[in-house]
Amino acid sequence: QVQLVQSATEVKKPGASVKLSCKTSTSTFNTFHIHWVRQAPGQGLEWMGMISPRGGSTVYAQRFQGRFTMVRDTSTTTVNMDLRSLRSDDTAVYYCARENMNCDGDCPPGYWGQGTLVIVSS
Amino acid sequence: SELTQDPAVSVALGLTVKVTCQGDSLRDFFASWYQQKPGQAPILVLYGENNRPSGIPDRFSGSSSGDTASLIITGAQAEDEADYYCISRDSSGAPWVFGGGTKVTVL
Numbered sequence: 558q559v560q561l562v563q564s565a566t567e568v569k570k571p572g573a574s575v576k577l578s579c580k581t582s583t584s585t586f587n588t589f590h591i592h593w594v595r596q597a598p599g600q601g602l603e604w605m606g607m608i609s610p611r612g613g614s615t616v617y618a619q620r621f622q623g624r625f626t627m628v629r630d631t632s633t634t635t636v637n638m639d640l641r642s643l644r645s646d647d648t649a650v651y652y653c654a655r656e657n658m659n660c661d662g663d664c665p666p667g668y669w670g671q672g673t674l675v676i677v678s679s
Numbered sequence: 680s681e682l683t684q685d686p687a688v689s690v691a692l693g694l695t696v697k698v699t700c701q702g703d704s705l706r707d708f709f710a711s712w713y714q715q716k717p718g719q720a721p722i723l724v725l726y727g728e729n730n731r732p733s734g735i736p737d738r739f740s741g742s743s744s745g746d747t748a749s750l751i752i753t754g755a756q757a758e759d760e761a762d763y764y765c766i767s768r769d770s771s772g773a774p775w776v777f778g779g780g781t782k783v784t785v786l
């Protein structure tokens with residue numbers, strides 16, 4: 558069974574940064590691209606970016622470039638992300654998700670973590 | 680590019696409903712589809728050229744024509760009431776993009 562376990566709820570002030578984690582199995586970590594997707598309250602899904610298992614190369618959605626970073630931690634088979642310069646409209650549930658098949662990033666997310674709620678409020 | 684979905688659609692129990700997703704990138708790339716119920720993570724119900732992940736009922740199918748992809752639920756059940764999102768590769772900007780979502784109500 559594919560499992561991605563995400564970190565707990567975060568509450569941040571505007572202008573701060575948030576770091577989230579996504580713990581995966583060794584096979585997932587070494588084989589599949591990991592996507593990050595967010596969903597603001599009552600809104601739709603928004604694709605943020607993905608990170609490759611090979612060399613940790615990253616691709617970001619244009620609107621997040623410059624304040625969103627994904628990195629792999631090989632020692633813990635965890636994918637970490639951080640989002641900087643937080644605004645109130647960054648309040649959302651953030652999901653990590655594994656591509657559904659080994660397609661080198663060409664397959665959609667297929668297995669999702671439970672999500673992490675990030676609240677940005679003064 | 681964007682993917683456009685109707686905000687809401689309803690279907691009588693046991694009948695067929697089509698959820699559409701329109702965008703220029705769909706001329707080049709397949710759409711995949713997710714079902715999401717309140718408070719839950721999305722579930723992939725269709726990917727690629729009409730493929731269902733393991734465990735997804737065969738009442739879920741897909742079709743595509745030109746710039747429009749469709750998710751078809753044949754014989755809708757009460758448990759199919761949910762939000763449905765399409766996703767596809769994007770030929771400009773982000774490699775992946777979601778549609779805005781369609782709320783399916785089963786009457």
